[in-house]
Amino acid sequence: xxxxxxxxxxxxxxxxxxxxxxxxxxxxxxxxxxxxxxxxxxxxxxxxxxxxxxxxxxxxxxxxxxxxxxxxxxxxxxxxxxxxxxxxxxxxxxxxxxxxxxxxxxxxxxxxxxxxxxxxxxxxxxxxxxxxxxxxxxxxxxxxxxxxxxxxxxxxxxxxxxxxxxxxxxxxxxxxxxxxxxxxxxxxxxxxxxxxxxxxxxxxxxxxxxxxxxxxxxxxxxxxxxxxxxxxxxxxxxxxxxxxxxxxxxxxxxxxxxxxxxxxxxxxxxxxxxxxxxxxxxxxxxxxxxxxxxxxxxxxxxxxxxxxxxxxxxxxxxxx
Amino acid sequence: xxxxxxxxxxxxxxxxxxxxxxxxxxxxxxxxxxxxxxxxxxxxxxxxxxxxxxxxxxxxxxxxxxxxxxxxxxxxxxxxxxxxxxxxxxxxxxxxxxxxxxxxxxxxxxxxxxxxxxxxxxxxxxxxxxxxxxxxxxxxxxxxxxxxxxxxxxxxxxxxxxxxxxxxxxxxxxxxxxxxxxxxxxxxxxxxxxxxxxxxxxxxxxxxxxxxxxxxxxxxxxxxxxxxxxxxxxxxxxxxxxxxxxxxxxxxxxxxxxxxxxxxxxxxxxxxxxxx
Numbered sequence: 001x002x003x004x005x006x007x008x009x010x011x012x013x014x015x016x017x018x019x020x021x022x023x024x025x026x027x028x029x030x031x032x033x034x035x036x037x038x039x040x041x042x043x044x045x046x047x048x049x050x051x052x053x054x055x056x057x058x059x060x061x062x063x064x065x066x067x068x069x070x071x072x073x074x075x076x077x078x079x080x081x082x083x084x085x086x087x088x089x090x091x092x093x094x095x096x097x098x099x100x101x102x103x104x105x106x107x108x109x110x111x112x113x114x115x116x117x118x119x120x121x122x123x124x125x126x127x128x129x130x131x132x133x134x135x136x137x138x139x140x141x142x143x144x145x146x147x148x149x150x151x152x153x154x155x156x157x158x159x160x161x162x163x164x165x166x167x168x169x170x171x172x173x174x175x176x177x178x179x180x181x182x183x184x185x186x187x188x189x190x191x192x193x194x195x196x197x198x199x200x201x202x203x204x205x206x207x208x209x210x211x212x213x214x215x216x217x218x219x220x221x222x223x224x225x226x227x228x229x230x231x232x233x234x235x236x237x238x239x240x241x242x243x244x245x246x247x248x249x250x251x252x253x254x255x256x257x258x259x260x261x262x263x264x265x266x267x268x269x270x271x272x273x274x275x276x277x278x279x280x281x282x283x284x285x286x287x288x289x290x291x292x293x294x295x296x297x298x299x300x301x302x303x304x305x306x307x308x309x310x311x312x313x314x315x316x317x318x319x320x
Numbered sequence: 321x322x323x324x325x326x327x328x329x330x331x332x333x334x335x336x337x338x339x340x341x342x343x344x345x346x347x348x349x350x351x352x353x354x355x356x357x358x359x360x361x362x363x364x365x366x367x368x369x370x371x372x373x374x375x376x377x378x379x380x381x382x383x384x385x386x387x388x389x390x391x392x393x394x395x396x397x398x399x400x401x402x403x404x405x406x407x408x409x410x411x412x413x414x415x416x417x418x419x420x421x422x423x424x425x426x427x428x429x430x431x432x433x434x435x436x437x438x439x440x441x442x443x444x445x446x447x448x449x450x451x452x453x454x455x456x457x458x459x460x461x462x463x464x465x466x467x468x469x470x471x472x473x474x475x476x477x478x479x480x481x482x483x484x485x486x487x488x489x490x491x492x493x494x495x496x497x498x499x500x501x502x503x504x505x506x507x508x509x510x511x512x513x514x515x516x517x518x519x520x521x522x523x524x525x526x527x528x529x530x531x532x533x534x535x536x537x538x539x540x541x542x543x544x545x546x547x548x549x550x551x552x553x554x555x556x557x558x559x560x561x562x563x564x565x566x567x568x569x570x571x572x573x574x575x576x577x578x579x580x581x582x583x584x585x586x587x588x589x590x591x592x593x594x595x596x
Contacts, residue, residue, distance in 0.1 A: 139571055139574065140567050140570065140571065141525055141529075141566060141567055141570045143529060144563045144566055144567055145567075147559075147563065148563065247424065251426060254426075254428070255529065255532075255533075258428075258532075258533065259532060259547070259548055259551060260548060260551045260552050261551060274428055275536070275548075278431075278432070278533075278536055278537050279536075279537070279539075280435060280439070280440075280448060280537075280539070283432055283435055283436055283440065284440055287432075287436060290432050291432065291436075294426075294428050294429045294432055295429065297426060297428055297429070298425055298426055298428070298429040301424055301425075301426055302424045302425065304424075305420075305423070305424040306424075
């Protein structure tokens with residue numbers, strides 16, 4: 001009798017939707033959330049499948065058709081070398097998308113969560129060490145240090161990639177991989193600390209719970225406790241922070257490219273396009289060259305921000 | 321120096337610049353010079369020292385940044401107070417919507433749109449160049465740079481004011497018969513400014529970074545324009561100098577904020593003694 005009752009409660013508890021399912025459903029119920037997801041999916045999709053979506057190559061020059069206004073064949077017009085503006089914007093979006101994802105995955109998620117978990121769980125010297133390094137690195141303005149890192153690390157990495165190129169006999173440099181790598185690396189170095197501090201704070205609370213003690217008492221290993229017991233319990237603020245940080249990373253990438261240290265031509269990037277056309281004379285003669293990249297960027301950042309708010313609402317455990 | 325340069329000339333110049341010394345003594349010399357305000361000679365502008373180039377441009381940028389900071393404080397704080405004191409009304413919602421927009425629209429968009437509307441279409445304000453703080457040409461860039469700051473400061477002020485209004489000491493102040501103005505100025509404003517001032521260091525940094533973009537768009541001869549120019553010309557002495565000065569100013573600004581803290585809020589004392 002009792003046995004059956006216990007079994008039934010267990011079954012019921014299995015069938016109740018998990019925290020993730022509830023949160024995602026709550027996000028999808030909101031119109032703003034869905035709209036943002038659709039826009040971002042469209043932008044990411046066209047960025048990832050850029051070679052398939054775009055009618056032209058990003059470097060196809062047509063010198064008889066320079067600086068055209070928007071038309072049917074070139075929806076966003078052409079630039080001063082007759083390259084299709086829409087194509088270049090889509091490839092630029094791809095750059096931003098790749099760098100944003102790589103930076104967040106390596107910096108905030110991998111580095112930030114690991115260091116935060118370690119600092120929070122072990123405490124004492126480890127904690128002090130990690131947190132002091134983070135505090136020192138966050139006391140300096142990010143863009144300047146990214147600039148230094150990019151300019152000092154790029155030559156050795158380029159040399160290294162050349163060596164690999166010689167070995168495999170395949171042209172890697174022209175893909176712009178080095179730029180992607182160096183910029184993501186540099187941005188990641190400065191984006192881990194916020195996440196680490198957050199995770200550490202959460203872990204400090206979570207590790208005092210009885211389930212951690214229980215897990216330890218039945219002989220669970222430290223990595224297992226950290227990954228299976230602590231990590232799932234600190235994930236909700238992590239998700240919120242990541243979605244709120246998307247816009248900042250994308251913005252930094254564009255600013256770096258605008259300053260001329262990011263993506264190098266001919267690889268298209270939104271920041272570079274804005275820089276090239278960012279003058280009053282272009283604005284006077286052919287405003288489409290400046291306005292389309294700028295509007296795309298604004299749409300991306302605005303959507304990121306709105307999505308961040310929607311996610312924060314949906315994933316907040318206190319708001320149910 | 322081209323590839324056909326005379327070897328003896330190369331040697332002479334290496335000797336003259338001290339490039340034959342070992343790397344540590346070169347670095348030591350650079351540090352000594354920097355600490356005395358000497359950043360060496362620009363690569364691009366031959367024969368002119370970096371400090372001489374920077375001094376003029378820094379003054380321009382400083383004026384512009386201060387104008388933008390002044391704008392964001394003088395509009396942001398009253399707006400935030402205004403919204404918080406009318407919480408839940410149409411005015412509050414409107415202000416919050418405005419700040420959301422102001423925060424998420426990048427300067428990359430506001431600068432060209434403002435230029436397009438006010439300078440090219442309406443033709444009421446001048447667009448290009450610099451004529452000092454009391455020239456019409458400062459208006460547009462200052463507004464463009466100020467908008468994100470206004471948005472952030474408004475949000476911060478609103479949030480902290482809402483928190484302060486709910487405190488007991490505000491009720492006490494009202495119940496002992498102080499006028500509404502005194503309550504708001506002496507009790508609400510003073511306490512709600514604490515988190516806002518913490519943000520000031522960071523907002524100044526934010527404004528300084530947008531000045532790279534804005535100076536470029538509006539053709540203002542400031543640090544931002546010089547910096548971008550130097551990056552493209554690989555003019556390393558100038559790049560180094562801008563980074564060193566910028567970073568130290570950022571750190572100093574945050575230190576200053578920390579030092580102002582206990583003066584604003586006697587509850588926070590550096591050194592953290594809980595005894596008294």
